[in-house]
Amino acid sequence: xxxxFLLHAIQLACDSVASGGGPFGAVVVEDGKxxxxxxxxxxxxxxxxxxxxxxxxxxxxxxKGTYDLSHCELYASCEPCPMxxxxxxxxxxxxxHYACTREDAAQAGFDDALLYRELALPATARSLRVSQxxxxxxxxxxxxxxxxxxxxxx
Amino acid sequence: xxxxFLLHAIQLACDSVASGGGPFGAVVVEDGKxxxxxxxxxxxxxxxxxxxxxxxxxxxxxxKGTYDLSHCELYASCEPCPMxxxxxxxxxxxxxHYACTREDAAQAGFDDALLYRELALPATARSLRVSQxxxxxxxxxxxxxxxxxxxxxx
Numbered sequence: 624x625x626x627x628f629l630l631h632a633i634q635l636a637c638d639s640v641a642s643g644g645g646p647f648g649a650v651v652v653e654d655g656k657x658x659x660x661x662x663x664x665x666x667x668x669x670x671x672x673x674x675x676x677x678x679x680x681x682x683x684x685x686x687k688g689t690y691d692l693s694h695c696e697l698y699a700s701c702e703p704c705p706m707x708x709x710x711x712x713x714x715x716x717x718x719x720h721y722a723c724t725r726e727d728a729a730q731a732g733f734d735d736a737l738l739y740r741e742l743a744l745p746a747t748a749r750s751l752r753v754s755q756x757x758x759x760x761x762x763x764x765x766x767x768x769x770x771x772x773x774x775x776x777x
Numbered sequence: 778x779x780x781x782f783l784l785h786a787i788q789l790a791c792d793s794v795a796s797g798g799g800p801f802g803a804v805v806v807e808d809g810k811x812x813x814x815x816x817x818x819x820x821x822x823x824x825x826x827x828x829x830x831x832x833x834x835x836x837x838x839x840x841k842g843t844y845d846l847s848h849c850e851l852y853a854s855c856e857p858c859p860m861x862x863x864x865x866x867x868x869x870x871x872x873x874h875y876a877c878t879r880e881d882a883a884q885a886g887f888d889d890a891l892l893y894r895e896l897a898l899p900a901t902a903r904s905l906r907v908s909q910x911x912x913x914x915x916x917x918x919x920x921x922x923x924x925x926x927x928x929x930x931x
Contacts, residue, residue: 624908633911636918645931646922666929671844671867681824690825700915705896706867709860711905712892713825719907722915729819731919732930738866742859742896751865753873754778757787761854761876764790765885768800774885775820777799 624720630654633722635662635675643667646731647675649699650742651683651716658695659683663679675699676707680714690777692716701728704735705742738762778874782806782852787876789816789829789853797821800885801829803853805837805846805870811838812849828855830861834868844931846870855882858889859896 635648637675645663652658661678665671676699684690695705696718697711702725710720725735741749770773781803789802799817806812815832821824830853838844846868851857855877857865865873879889895903922928 646918706863
């Protein structure tokens, strides 16, 4: 854990507010160096997925030319929401450091805690209405994948 | 629920394999029309967040010039992973339709089920190693947000 990288993420969060973004920042670090940084760009970028962690992960992958950040750590100004935890998982980042908590975010009007509660519920109990159909047809995509000799498993 | 839109998402999933992507597709629909489509681009795009649902949501937001897809529905070839469920939540999409299940995805080598299990664990029991520090410093970003008269809550 480096306090310097965490302070960097926090500074990005403060700067983000000044440029019209939400109060969140993050940096991806590898071998003691910042690979990429991200700030919340949901409103200015018209992108609900542009959380600081996702922006930092995407920028790090662009910089390194890979979708695999196994050797990297993520520093975030606030505890990541489940979407960003998912992105951390898919990027194979193994270490996360953060400053504020989901409760701090909720206090400031960002209800990550609601999403945590939603995801803990059985699918049928969530506020998101869900229906399923055409599974047999859908499986054709997986069959195409499995029979593709050029596929790159990830 | 429109089977036509779900078939569209499945076709995108099949086409994605042929162009080097993973076997997943999604479309965002509003008022009976496709607003945007997405395919899995993790490997060809070097982007671990480029799941079909996220690609479709980002494209729909670009097309509509907003981060709010409250009036839209999402059709996906497979049950979304927690990262994509988070994106659906933040985009305020209220209805989701899908074909294959997370178990079907796991069978094909995409272990969304593992991520669901991880997120259900207490933070200290997850494989992701986490540390927290500098909360007081981090709170300064939220104080900056709260005192910014121009902020756009979202």
